[in-house]
Amino acid sequence: MTMETVESQQDRSVTHSVAEHSSAHMQTGQMSVPTLAQGFSALTTVSVAGSGTGRGSPAVTLVQLPSGQTVQVQGVIQTPHPSVIQSPQIQTVQVATIAETDDSADSEVIDSHKRREILSRRPSYRKILNELSSDVPGIPKIEEEKSEEEGTPPNIATMAVPTSIYQTSTGQYTHFAIAQGGTIQISNPGSDGVQGLQALTMTNSGAPPPGATIVQYAAQSADGTQQFFVPGSQVVVQVHVSLAAKKGAVPLAAVHREFLDCQHFLISDAKRLSFCPTGLKNALCAATGDMPTYQIRAPTTALPQGVVMAASPGSLHSPQQLAEEATRKRELRLMKNREAAKECRRRKKEYVKCLESRVAVLEVQNKKLIEELETLKDICSPKTD
DNA sequence: TGGAGTAGGCGTCAGGAGGT
């Protein structure tokens, strides 16, 4: 018995779609995604008319055989499986990819800029995958970012871990953890974990005056209380520092500088951290819980203990201050973008994995359908012996 | 063993999408 090709609108669309989608992600030349095209390559013509309209068509399909007979086919797939490519946004990409993968001269015409424009309109991987997930129960959703409110425990006692790692201006990495009772532990992991450990006991100073920008440190092992004014802050923070002065410990002044810088970061990124006016603890908890790695830079100007930084964004006058603020903003943006890029790559990998598993499933279904068709043809074709 | 090729990850930039 000779093999015949099935030309099904549905199947062809699936075949193309998967292939195109694969090629769309093959642009980096790193992924090898099999296509369904292979599954149909050895077949010839049988008209198949879905009794529905393609998408969401019923499982029963009318198959017209070359002999003119029409048979009803009960598909193996009982429920319509949405293709990964059904999203209209993705189809936009597919069109572009068709032109790109075709050998026609048109593919040469599409310049990189245009292609980039088209590709850049793709929705986020999270969106695509979540659309998939809502249709196909087997596909796990990419977790949405926790809302800051959710991720912020109301009580400091619950936020002993995890530890955040900050990079100091000298390249050292510093663990920054909030322990029970509001103790902030700063330690240098480069050492044995004991050296350099410092504890900062933080207390909430209550309702701050509107627009207040005071960060106060009380160093138990140092003389007196230090006050720092942090630009843009909306909270008043009192931090009591009990320095576990051990060999190799970070100098207290350095801790102050870095911690102050951390505060500034938290404050300047208030939206992400949901920095609440009276809840620095919560904000810090959000920071230590959500944010993996951040770079802390020592202030460009020396910050002697006890000095008062009375600066706010609105009162930056000197070009140097403006430049520093611009530099700080830029570094913050780069830092965020760095994290975003990491996250994006992670999602992309997850998305590609999802596509690959989808292809595997579709290949199995394709195989079953072909077998089913063969069986039906055997049944319908007149016996020649 | 050293150079070439390849794969994968990272940081950055640019620009679109979407929210305010």
Added chain:
DNA sequence: ACCTCCTGACGCCTACTCCA
């Protein structure tokens, strides 16, 4: 209009493999 997020593109780096 402005801001933030997301992601493609690009360049760079590192690890690994292959081959002369």
